[in-house]
Amino acid sequence: MESAFQIGLIFSLSGPYTALGRASLDGALMAVDEINSEGRVFLQAIHGDPEGVPARYEQLVEELTRNGRVRHIVGGITSWSRKDMIPALERKGALLWYPCPYEGFECNDHVVYLGACPNQHLLPLMDHVIANGKRRALLVGSNYVWGWETLRVAREQLSSRGVEIVGERYLPLGDTDCSRVIADVETFAPDLIVDSLIGPSNHVFMRELGQIATGAERPLIVSANQTEADLDCLGPAADGMLSMGAWFESLAGDAMDDFRARIAARYGDDYRASCNFATAYAAVQLLAKGLTAAGCDDPDTVFSALAGHPHDTVLGRIEINPVSRHTSLVPRLAVADSGAFRIISDAGQAVPPDPYLTALPTRPIRRAPNLRIVS
Amino acid sequence: MTGALEINFAGRTAAILHPAKGVRKQLIDRLSALGVVAAGHWPTLPEADLAFDFLLVDIDMGHDEQIPWEPGSAPIPMIGLIRSESPGRLDWALRHNFDAFLSQAAPGLIYSSLVVATAKCDERQRIAMREAETARRAGMRQMLIQAVISLMQRDDIDEIAALKRLRAFAMIERLPLEDAAARLLEKSEMKRGGGRR
Numbered sequence: 001m002e003s004a005f006q007i008g009l010i011f012s013l014s015g016p017y018t019a020l021g022r023a024s025l026d027g028a029l030m031a032v033d034e035i036n037s038e039g040r041v042f043l044q045a046i047h048g049d050p051e052g053v054p055a056r057y058e059q060l061v062e063e064l065t066r067n068g069r070v071r072h073i074v075g076g077i078t079s080w081s082r083k084d085m086i087p088a089l090e091r092k093g094a095l096l097w098y099p100c101p102y103e104g105f106e107c108n109d110h111v112v113y114l115g116a117c118p119n120q121h122l123l124p125l126m127d128h129v130i131a132n133g134k135r136r137a138l139l140v141g142s143n144y145v146w147g148w149e150t151l152r153v154a155r156e157q158l159s160s161r162g163v164e165i166v167g168e169r170y171l172p173l174g175d176t177d178c179s180r181v182i183a184d185v186e187t188f189a190p191d192l193i194v195d196s197l198i199g200p201s202n203h204v205f206m207r208e209l210g211q212i213a214t215g216a217e218r219p220l221i222v223s224a225n226q227t228e229a230d231l232d233c234l235g236p237a238a239d240g241m242l243s244m245g246a247w248f249e250s251l252a253g254d255a256m257d258d259f260r261a262r263i264a265a266r267y268g269d270d271y272r273a274s275c276n277f278a279t280a281y282a283a284v285q286l287l288a289k290g291l292t293a294a295g296c297d298d299p300d301t302v303f304s305a306l307a308g309h310p311h312d313t314v315l316g317r318i319e320i321n322p323v324s325r326h327t328s329l330v331p332r333l334a335v336a337d338s339g340a341f342r343i344i345s346d347a348g349q350a351v352p353p354d355p356y357l358t359a360l361p362t363r364p365i366r367r368a369p370n371l372r373i374v375s
Numbered sequence: 376m377t378g379a380l381e382i383n384f385a386g387r388t389a390a391i392l393h394p395a396k397g398v399r400k401q402l403i404d405r406l407s408a409l410g411v412v413a414a415g416h417w418p419t420l421p422e423a424d425l426a427f428d429f430l431l432v433d434i435d436m437g438h439d440e441q442i443p444w445e446p447g448s449a450p451i452p453m454i455g456l457i458r459s460e461s462p463g464r465l466d467w468a469l470r471h472n473f474d475a476f477l478s479q480a481a482p483g484l485i486y487s488s489l490v491v492a493t494a495k496c497d498e499r500q501r502i503a504m505r506e507a508e509t510a511r512r513a514g515m516r517q518m519l520i521q522a523v524i525s526l527m528q529r530d531d532i533d534e535i536a537a538l539k540r541l542r543a544f545a546m547i548e549r550l551p552l553e554d555a556a557a558r559l560l561e562k563s564e565m566k567r568g569g570g571r572r
Contacts (some may be wrong), residue, residue: 107408108483324408356486358385358410 004042005297007032007287008064010075010085011280015052016174017199020077020276023229024099027277028074030266031284041292043284046070050081052174057081061088071297072097074283077276078173078198079103079145086110095299097287099279101224101245103149104355112303113326114283116246118153119354121224124331124347125244126157129222134192136164138219140181140205141196143170150196150224153357158194166190171197176204185219186212195223195241202226203233210237227274231339238336246329247278247315248341259314282313286320318350326353381493385410389429392416393456394436398479402431402456405485427451429489431477434468435459447472448503452492474499508551515553522556525563 009028012021025047032045048064050056057076064070065088073089074097076082082098089096089110096111104117129137137158141147147170155165166188169181178201185193197205206221213219218240226243234241249260249272263273286306291297293305307322319328328350334341389411393399399415406413411429418441420430425443428451432442435458444450447470455473457465468476475492477485519541526537545555 105486106483107405107486321408323404356383356409358383358408360383360385362383362385 003291003295004044005072005291006044006046006070007284008060008070008073008075009045009047010050010057010060010064010073010081011047012050012052012077014049016201017052017077019199019229019233020100020227020274021052023227023274023276024075024077024280026267026271027099027273027279027281028284030263031281031288033266034262035284035288041288043288043291048075054080054084057084058088061085061092061094065089065092065094068092071095071299072287072291072302074099074280074287076100079106080173082111083145093299095303097283099283100276103146103153104357105149107324107326107355109325110299111325112283112286112320113324113353113355114279114286114320115327116224116244116329116331117326117353117355118150118224118357119359120246120329120331120351121244122150122153123157123357123360125222125224125242125333126154128242128333128345129192129220130158130161130163132220134163134220136166136188136190137192137194138166138181138184138188138190139168139194139196141170142173142198142201144173146198146225147196151194154194154196158192163192171201171205173198174200176200178205178208181205182208182212185209190219193219193221195221196225198225200233202230206234206237206241226336227276228272228341229274229276231336231341232272234336235339239338241336242333242344243336243341244331244333245275245341246332247275248332248334248343249273250334250341250343251332255314278314282315282318285313286311316350319352321353324353324355326355328352380490381497382490383410384428384489384493387411387428388426389413389431390416390420390427391431392418392420392437392441393431393433394418395433398433398456401482402485405482409486409489411489429454429492431456432471432473433458434464434473434476435461437464437467442471446470447499449474449496450500452489452496454488454492472499512551512553515557518560519553519556522559525560529563 009025011025032043036042046064048060050060064073071094073094076085076098077100079102085096086108097114098111099114101115101121102117139151139154141151151168159165167184169184221241224244226241227245228249231238263271290302290306294301307320310317310319316330330350331347332343333345334343389406391399391402391413393415394417403413403415430451431454434455452474455468455476457476457478474495475488477488522541523534523537526540527534541555542552544559545552548555
């Protein structure tokens, strides 16, 4: 007889990043139903909706894990929410399967990091724009850890290789007053915008940008967090934007055709699957595989059963590092074109995670200038 | 704090002084993910090789003889591994002026400890150098007075003008005032000596 396990799904269906929460929940629920129909293990998914309110995440972890009811949670979109959930996960001994790209510089024993970290998204993206001769960059992001850290890495990468940073602006999460950023674009005429805005802030920014600059006049917009989940809201304003991600709907291959067909059968032909959808789907699939192999839902046992060896998933052949708990992923660069992302470059094989960017050249040891103040 | 924060430790080495093999292994793995090559030891550090860049020490069991430097004068960042939180052991750790602390219950935070310890060690060394320099110059006060008197006599000027002249000389030579005084006295001594020859 199959084993039955309760798992938590914490995704916001309202608030400033609804589209991403909806996409992730859809992917996770599809995986749950597929696993249950296979019969090896039975998952009972309980959805908690924090409605995009940061304080609700920790409360929901507490509620779901009360009395050991749930020991595995797939969820969180923003790093803000993940960092808020961690203390509750530590108190309850639960494990979070986090399915989004994030900014790195974290390695917690109660998290499995299934999204890309900067050496898998931002670094290859910066390599690409520098190789393409961009020289004047404006950096814009949402005002929380994702924006701060991705733009810090972008700033360091670009400025160390001769690209002028003409400005750096942050908008509160959910804020749609982009007038100052748009004014910066008009004033400084950058040829590159590194965009770490999420949700409605980004939708408004992109649309307003489309009104002041079109065609060759428009700076190249690059992002490590734009997916198909945003394209419906962005419309033609997204065209030409470059996004680096671990999965795009246009990925080729028989397995992808089959995956897309199952998505269409469940959600309709017009449904737009995204990296959030695919990663949340893969997270539940991996969790089910771990539960099956472990025969119990003890988080350490499940994690040990999965980490350190390859798994074929919809993201490709991936591997979770047993120490850093991050995942090897295939970076793919795509351009938004008429409502879809067209892949223009594919690393072809998974890149091991380097969440602390240890492979970057280290700074020379600082020396004090050889000057004296004479007193 | 001055200067840019160091945030990448790839290629550095660390020694871990801890009696528990499991804890040493856990920390070695964590450090390896940060590009730091670590080795665990207990109870003594290998005498032949003290060329590591970080030292992590178990505060509960650590003792003076294990640490190859005088308290507070470690030339590298030292990180205290907190286990029992017993006040006596914390007091010992504070006497050794550890640059950062890491709870053994939270090895996932070791990156923060490396960043903080590196910055604090840097600051500690800057302060130590400044204090040593201040003490050295304080020990040269007599030369300063002698140089001022010497200039007053040589050029027939008052002490304010002599000090001003000495200061101008120090600026030209790019020397601290006390070293300029020593240089001036040395020069006038050589002149006198030369005259005698």
